[in-house]
Amino acid sequence: MDIKGKVIVVTGASSGIGEATSRKFGAEGAKVVLAARRVEKLQALAGQIAAMGTGAETLVVQADLSRLDDIQSLIRQTLEKFGRIDVLVNNAGFGRLDWLEKLDPVQDIQAQMDVNVMGVIQTTRQVLPIMIQQRSGSIINMCSMAGLVGTPTYSIYAATKHAVHGFSEALRREVKPWGIDVSMVYPGGVVTEFSQHAGIKRKTNAATPKFMLLTADQVADAVLKLVRRPRRMLIIPWLWSVTVFMNKFLPGLVDYTTIHRFTIPERKDELKAG
Ligand SMILES: NC(=O)c1ccc[n+]([C@@H]2O[C@H](COP(=O)([O-])OP(=O)(O)OC[C@H]3O[C@@H](n4cnc5c(N)ncnc54)[C@H](OP(=O)(O)O)[C@@H]3O)[C@@H](O)[C@H]2O)c1
Numbered sequence: 561m562d563i564k565g566k567v568i569v570v571t572g573a574s575s576g577i578g579e580a581t582s583r584k585f586g587a588e589g590a591k592v593v594l595a596a597r598r599v600e601k602l603q604a605l606a607g608q609i610a611a612m613g614t615g616a617e618t619l620v621v622q623a624d625l626s627r628l629d630d631i632q633s634l635i636r637q638t639l640e641k642f643g644r645i646d647v648l649v650n651n652a653g654f655g656r657l658d659w660l661e662k663l664d665p666v667q668d669i670q671a672q673m674d675v676n677v678m679g680v681i682q683t684t685r686q687v688l689p690i691m692i693q694q695r696s697g698s699i700i701n702m703c704s705m706a707g708l709v710g711t712p713t714y715s716i717y718a719a720t721k722h723a724v725h726g727f728s729e730a731l732r733r734e735v736k737p738w739g740i741d742v743s744m745v746y747p748g749g750v751v752t753e754f755s756q757h758a759g760i761k762r763k764t765n766a767a768t769p770k771f772m773l774l775t776a777d778q779v780a781d782a783v784l785k786l787v788r789r790p791r792r793m794l795i796i797p798w799l800w801s802v803t804v805f806m807n808k809f810l811p812g813l814v815d816y817t818t819i820h821r822f823t824i825p826e827r828k829d830e831l832k833a834g
Contacts (some may be wrong), residue, residue: 561698561787563588564615567642568787569634570594571625571683572652574601576752577702580776581649581783583609586616588784593638595623596652617642625652625679626671635686644694647787648687650680650724651702655717657758659827669716676720681727688735697740700786701728705748705800709807709814712823713760732792741790745782748800750774763826772797 568585572578574596585592586609594602599622606618619641623630638645653676656668663669680701691697706714707721725744732742749768774796782796795801807814824831 561646563590563784563787565589565591566646566787567591567638567644568593568647568649569638569645569683569687570649570651571623571679572596572702573605574598576754577747577750577776577779577783578649578651579605580780581651584777584780584784586612586618587614589614589616591617591619591642593619593621593634593642595621595625595634597622597624625683626674628682631679631682631686634683635690639690645687645690645697646694647698647700648684649700649702649783650683651700651783652679653702653720655706655714655754655758657713657717657760659713660715663716672716672720676717677723677727680724684727684731688740691740692735692738695739697738698787698790699728699731699735699740699742700783701742701744702783703728703744703746705746705795705803707744708746708795708804711818712826729792743786743790744793745779745786746793746795746800747774747779747782748772748797750776750779752776763828772799 563585568590570578570582570592573582573594578596582592582594582605592609594605596602599620602620606620609616609618619638621634621637623634625631654672656663656672684699701724703724704721706718707725710718728742728744735742749772751773779796782794786794795804
């Protein structure tokens with residue numbers, strides 16, 4: 561797909577991967593709909609895109625993706641301004657990473673489900689009739705390595721991303737005959753605001769190795785690649801595929817290493833106290 565002039569809705573465009581992706585769509589001269597809650601950040605980004613002089617257009621929509629009426633309004637406003645939707649990037653999401661019993665049932669658990677799962681499903685549900693009528697479209701869902709491999713403290717986040725994985729796989733097979741592609745991207749750790757919202761309190765240095773960390777721009781490049789040439793799955797960096805393979809074929813080994821290298825060292829004091 562040639563990106564110039566295409567109508568592209570990006571959720572979670574106010575920071576990180578969504579912001580970097582929207583900027584790249586702007587550089588290609590697309591009509592970019594910027595959606596998130598922090599409208600002042602979206603307006604600043606719209607200004608930067610306009611200043612690129614690529615012929616790109618933008619529409620800023622303040623939307624809380626956990627609210628169905630906000631999602632409906634986002635799609636309504638997009639159609640009013642641009643009349644069609646070529647690409648939907650379901651990117652908005654966040655993680656609250658802690659031991660399950662320490663997560664707040666509403667603020668951490670329900671809220672992640674509402675945005676990461678229901679937000680993706682309901683936004684896609686609103687866009688689909690338009691793409692079906694057009695007989696064309698591309699849907700890119702921002703999954704995560706956590707959507708393929710579950711690790712300690714990621715229980716809810718992993719549940720949401722596994723849900724996005726299953727939803728996307730089924731939908732891909734449902735909508736292909738209408739000329740609609742569904743692609744999924746699975747980044748490992750990315751340097752964004754994500755960790756600021758995650759409430760991570762690590763005792764050990766059991767984190768993504770530095771050489772495996774991605775920038776938001778690298779993930780944005782992957783998204784643009786999927787718009788141009790849809791693929792079922794894109795794992796980045798590719799080296800994570802080894803972990804996915806091991807998790808599938810040697811799950812006992814992955815259990816052993818995560819429990820002994822992560823869970824026990826992290827909870828040593830609590831375990832002793834008990
Ligand atoms: N960073 C990583 O290591 C990593 C790895 C794999 C996958 N991912 C996924 O990549 C996506 C983007 O994350 P990021 O790393 O770019 O983090 P980020 O910088 O924190 O960006 C998250 C975006 O989601 C938006 N968002 C959050 N809650 C929302 C809500 N209720 N309604 C509307 N928008 C909402 C935020 O906008 P507002 O706050 O303005 O609403 C923000 O634009 C997420 O789906 C995340 O799960 C991240």
